Amino acid sequence: MSAARAVMVRQAYRFALDPSPAQERALRSHAGAARFAWNWGLARCRERYEADGKWYSAIDLHKLWNAEKKANPDLAWWGENSKCAYQEAFRNLDRALADFVKSKKGARKGRRLGFPRFKKRGKCRDSFRFGGGVMRCSGSTVTLPRLGTLKTHETTVKLARKIEDGSARILSATVSRTAQRWFASFTVEVERDAPGPHAQPGSAVGIDLGVKTLLTGADNLGRVIEVAGPKPLRASLRKLRRASREHSRKIRGSANRRKSAAELARIHARVANVRADSLHKATTDLASRYETVVAEDLNVAGMAKNRKLARAIADQGFGEARRMLGYKTGWNGGQVILADRWFPSSKKCSSCGAVKAKLTLKERVYSCEHCGYTEDRDVNAARNLLSLAASGAERLNACGGTVRPGLAGRVPWQQEPGTPHGDETGTAIPQGTAAA
Secondary structure, three states: OOHHHEEEEEEEEEEEEEOOHHHHHHHHHHHHHHHHHHHHHHHHHHHHHHHHOOOOOHHHHHHHHHHHHHHOHHHHHHHHOOHHHHHHHHHHHHHHHHHHHHHHHOOOOOOOOOOOOOOOOOOOOOEEEEOOOOOEEEOOEEEEOOOEEEEEOOOOHHHHHHHHOOOEEEEEEEEEEEOOEEEEEEEEEEEEEOOOOOOOOOOEEEEEEOOOOOEEEEEOOOOEEEEOOOOHHHHOHHHHHHHHHHHHOOOOOOHHHHHHHHHHHHHHHHHHHHHHHHHHHHHHHHHHHOOEEEEEOOOHHHHOOOOOOHHHHHHHOHHHHHHHHHHHHHHOOOEEEEEOOOOOOOOEOOOOOOEOOOOOOOOOEEEOOOOOOEEEHHHHHHHHHHHHHHOOOEEOOOOOOOOOOOOOOOOOOOOOOOOOOOOOOOOOOOOOOOEO
16 A cells, blocks of 8 residues: 555444353443443542532543542452543543533534533443553454453454554544443554545536435436435334333333343344444445535434424434535545535426425425426425535535524534545544444
8 A cells, every 4th residue: 555645544443242241241340330430530520610610630530549449448349340441431521521611612513512410320321441452353353451352243354454464553442332232343543545536527416315215316417316215213113112111011120121121222223223224325325426415404403303303304314324425425535515504405496496485395296386397306406406516515525614694603613524634534533433
């Protein structure tokens, strides 16, 4: 791999673990240690804030913990787990407090964050992180500090080969549990080819995300693309309702209630997996076939407030589709263009340009009163979005301006997570990583 044609990016590799009973007990012990460290640190920070008006940093908490664990005999169990479980919990708490301050000042993108809360067993996600130590993978196994070698359900050869030839380096590992299954996610600094020209230069497509179909597209050759989407939540709703009723009838604290909770979690996990699989397939296909993809800058959080459409909107995964397109087009040498949030893609006639004053959701066919043009409303919207491909609209792969005037001192950040920065590409972002 040529150094001139490669860049170093951060990328996540996630593997499903297959631990033995003893290893699963160790995993749960580490997750409990991380939860205890978070709660212990949060209590210390609250005490200091009430007294001095400020809280401890992660380094301060680590020093206090080292002194406390040696002096307090009730904490003699701390040595059963890796020291990273405690250290990383303090760092997570420090990051949560910093994000709370940024959100309160309006300097953080997204919804407003509240002050960090205590974590309760069974009410929070079991997870912990290793920031150092022996972390490697080989065949169908991964090796983690204190936990040793754990089997995985899939092969890890792809990452192992990159580590062996020096093109990748593991930075950290996060272990988490979802629906009774444990996962190990490695944050890896990997050498990746810089994106060259797209395989289909000049190709463009406008896509309209909807609740009837996952996406409807119209490309520069006049072809119409429709991806129905599996609607996994809708398909599993009857099973979910039945499992929820059975769970509510179990006695609290009983073994049967734990079993029913596990069954309910497995159904929800399958819904999420089916949705992610369909989104990955659809976005990968679009990013590889078209150099320019034009999409709407949808206010998904605002749309979800409509109680009649919230379930259908959440079932399609609009925000995740746009996030995936952001980094996958960059990998393939393409770009994503975001239409202005107030661009009337559905109300505008793609033939003459006339804009309707009102268009209800029940009207599935667009009929223009000026030129008589008739077309499916989603196809008409996709054609209008396609017309923005050469108009210089805001690009998702670069920082853009504001959509409309906002609050004083609060300027929307148009850079999407997982998109290239400058002349780089990939998923190197501070607050998270995109899965491989």
